[in-house]
Amino acid sequence: MSHIYHKFLEDAELKSFDTEHRKRLNHNIGRYNEQVEKGERQFKNLELAKRRAANIKHKIINNLDRYLVEFENNFSKRGGKVIWASNEKDAVREILHILKKSRSQVIVKQKTMVSEELELNEALEKNKREVFETDLGEYIVQIAGEKPYHILTPAMHKSKEDVAQLFHEKFNLPPHSKPEQITQFVREKLRGEFLRADVGITGGNFLIADVGAVSLTENEGNGLLTIAFPKIHIVIVGIEKLIPSLEDLDLFLPLLAQHGTGQHITVYNNIVFGPRTEFEPDGPEEMYVILLDNRRTELLKFREQRRALSCIRCGACLNGCPIYKSVGGYTYNATYSGPIGSVISPHYLGMKEYNHLSFASSLCGKCTEVCPVKIPLHELLLHNRHEAVVKKYVSFTWRVIVSGWKTVMLHRWMIDKPKSGLKNKMISRFGKKMWGNRRSLPRIAPKSFKEQWKETHI
Numbered sequence: 001m002s003h004i005y006h007k008f009l010e011d012a013e014l015k016s017f018d019t020e021h022r023k024r025l026n027h028n029i030g031r032y033n034e035q036v037e038k039g040e041r042q043f044k045n046l047e048l049a050k051r052r053a054a055n056i057k058h059k060i061i062n063n064l065d066r067y068l069v070e071f072e073n074n075f076s077k078r079g080g081k082v083i084w085a086s087n088e089k090d091a092v093r094e095i096l097h098i099l100k101k102s103r104s105q106v107i108v109k110q111k112t113m114v115s116e117e118l119e120l121n122e123a124l125e126k127n128k129r130e131v132f133e134t135d136l137g138e139y140i141v142q143i144a145g146e147k148p149y150h151i152l153t154p155a156m157h158k159s160k161e162d163v164a165q166l167f168h169e170k171f172n173l174p175p176h177s178k179p180e181q182i183t184q185f186v187r188e189k190l191r192g193e194f195l196r197a198d199v200g201i202t203g204g205n206f207l208i209a210d211v212g213a214v215s216l217t218e219n220e221g222n223g224l225l226t227i228a229f230p231k232i233h234i235v236i237v238g239i240e241k242l243i244p245s246l247e248d249l250d251l252f253l254p255l256l257a258q259h260g261t262g263q264h265i266t267v268y269n270n271i272v273f274g275p276r277t278e279f280e281p282d283g284p285e286e287m288y289v290i291l292l293d294n295r296r297t298e299l300l301k302f303r304e305q306r307r308a309l310s311c312i313r314c315g316a317c318l319n320g321c322p323i324y325k326s327v328g329g330y331t332y333n334a335t336y337s338g339p340i341g342s343v344i345s346p347h348y349l350g351m352k353e354y355n356h357l358s359f360a361s362s363l364c365g366k367c368t369e370v371c372p373v374k375i376p377l378h379e380l381l382l383h384n385r386h387e388a389v390v391k392k393y394v395s396f397t398w399r400v401i402v403s404g405w406k407t408v409m410l411h412r413w414m415i416d417k418p419k420s421g422l423k424n425k426m427i428s429r430f431g432k433k434m435w436g437n438r439r440s441l442p443r444i445a446p447k448s449f450k451e452q453w454k455e456t457h458i
Helices: 003-016 019-042 046-062 064-077 088-102 113-118 120-126 136-143 160-171 179-196 222-228 246-260 296-300 305-310 316-320 322-327 338-349 366-370 377-390 396-409 412-416 420-435 449-457
Strands: 081-085 106-109 130-133 199-202 206-208 213-218 232-238 268-272 286-292
Touching: 003 322, 019 246, 019 316, 019 322, 046 064, 046 246, 046 305, 064 081, 064 286, 081 088, 088 113, 088 120, 088 199, 088 232, 088 286, 106 120, 106 179, 106 222, 113 120, 113 232, 113 286, 120 130, 130 136, 136 160, 136 179, 160 179, 179 222, 199 222, 206 246, 213 222, 213 246, 222 268, 246 268, 296 305, 296 338, 305 338, 305 377, 316 322, 316 338, 316 366, 322 338, 338 366, 338 377, 366 377, 396 412
Parallel strands: 081 286, 106 130, 106 199, 199 232, 232 286
Antiparallel strands: 206 213, 213 268
């Protein structure tokens, strides 16, 4: 077993018994659940909307090459430039090339998980550039020297007291500052950075193929400022983020908002078609879209798991997952955590080292139930597990145990013939470690249900 696997087990145990951590996540996710329930009421038929969205994304994923070319052609017509990046190194190299060519020093960023894949902030700082996260949650974890804890809510693991203490240490704010005071401070501080910035970097919620545009949705207004003020706008986005037409936003924007935050629709929804024209008073003079592969096409090779590329990054599966709510975001040791991360991270980071994430699930199916694009996440986890076993990435002992269990399950007499005493000895011998040291092993009854049934019904 790799050190990554052992670290996962150690971190998971620590977080699972951290009552303060559990309290914070339960509080934050509890508030989310209340809002989502209200947000559902805007849909006359939510299930139909989810099926429509799933069908559209299915069409995209299975015709990805055609839609990517369509997007590139339409975006380029308006003066935008498309850069294809096969991996994170290519993407970072292209971004640094743009910065050097334009002699840019100050960068503002809208929240984007793809930039976390690239470890972009670290690369920019290493090359002596100033980079500022402008989403409040992202800004909090940036000044704390941490990574986002959640796909949608980066600082979910922090209480308001933690944040107040952090801003006291970093900026000498009063140690008991209220959230409103901290927000006002960040707002005033970042306004100056927007004015200084040479480059704005964003992600993209959707790439619209038929008009060659980027759709960005947010609640704080920082995304719009990131686009409007700097002379250069760089979009970094995974190749799977396409939708066929502008009209499809009518479906996807409400679904994303409702499953992400419980809103009917997010506060700011921007559609960017390219750099500003001579008739527009503001906006970037240059605009680049970096289309990142980074092993997404490898995931396309798998008939079942490719469905995970339909994800619209709403975070609903994380909020519903009992494992995520127990072990938290950092335990996964990957950019994408929770159920969706457990499906895609082994393919992005290496099945051999990260296949344990696909086993870190109760398979309760809650993630599949809440997914707005109907990704069968708990089933895809089983496909990942099968892949890991076939390629012998799991331990020899585990393979022997599972093989033995399969043999027993296929031969009823092997279950019936041994007496309960022998069964209990076998369970104690081979199952104690897997069952955990905090639970008592179940005891096999002296008579099986089949034997009791015969006695009373025959």
